[in-house]
Amino acid sequence: MELFGVPIVTVYLYGLIISGILTFIYVLFADVLHVDTGDGGLHFLNPVLVFAFMTILSASGYLFERLSSLHSLLILAISAVIAFILVTLLNVFVLVPMSSAEESLAYQESDLRGRIGTVITPIPADGFGEVLIESASGRIAKPASSFDGGEIANGTRVLVVQVKDGVLQVTVHQENESFI
Structure with a gap:
């Protein structure tokens, strides 16, 4: 044809x-x-x-x-x-x-509230340090300040209370003790 x-x-x-x-x-x-x-x-x-x-x-x-x-x-x-x-x-x-599907692995800073991280740069009472938050998709290192106003030593587990202007405000995380 x-x-x-x-x-x-x-x-x-x-x-x-x-x-x-x-x-x-x-x-x-x-x-x-x-x-x-x-x-x-x-x-x-x-x-x-x-x-x-x-x-x-x-x-x-x-x-x-x-x-x-x-x-x-x-x-x-x-x-x-x-x-x-x-x-x-x-x-x-x-x-x-x-x-x-999700376009990227991006996160919002509000998603970090309530997360537990580790201090990698000591946080002075009136200054800034750095906190590392680990997740399934990777690690996030963010500047942090103390929510309570006290010093937080390197290696301490902290809880993110809130995020203000890109800075995490954290407090020392009190791990729950198991009752026997």
Whole structure:
């Protein structure tokens, strides 16, 4: 079969090359070209999904044309179904979870309240020291001052009472003793 005087195999091959190049360019410049549609947009018209659909359609159409003797319209229909299924799976299992995932391991200073840390630089009565807070995602070292106004020695376990202007206000942590 021919389309505009060009064999359909060539059309599929050109479609594969062009959609592959456009996908690659979009991946490189997605942040610059991204338009946020908000909650009411047409999410199935996401350029990643459109380019993936065209790439899969062209690739499967090319392979079916080269390797089978089916009619070209049947090959187009089969390729469209394959592309639709794979793009749906891509959207459901990759793109949607990635869009709802956390963007970074950033934290808010208000999240540090109530956390227990270790003094790594002694805190004088009227000055600043440094406290190390460990978590599953890493370690955070922040400047600290004494909430009670007393000195706190190096290596002491402390409780973060509040955070003011990026400085932790801490007090000595009293570990609970177990009762027998």
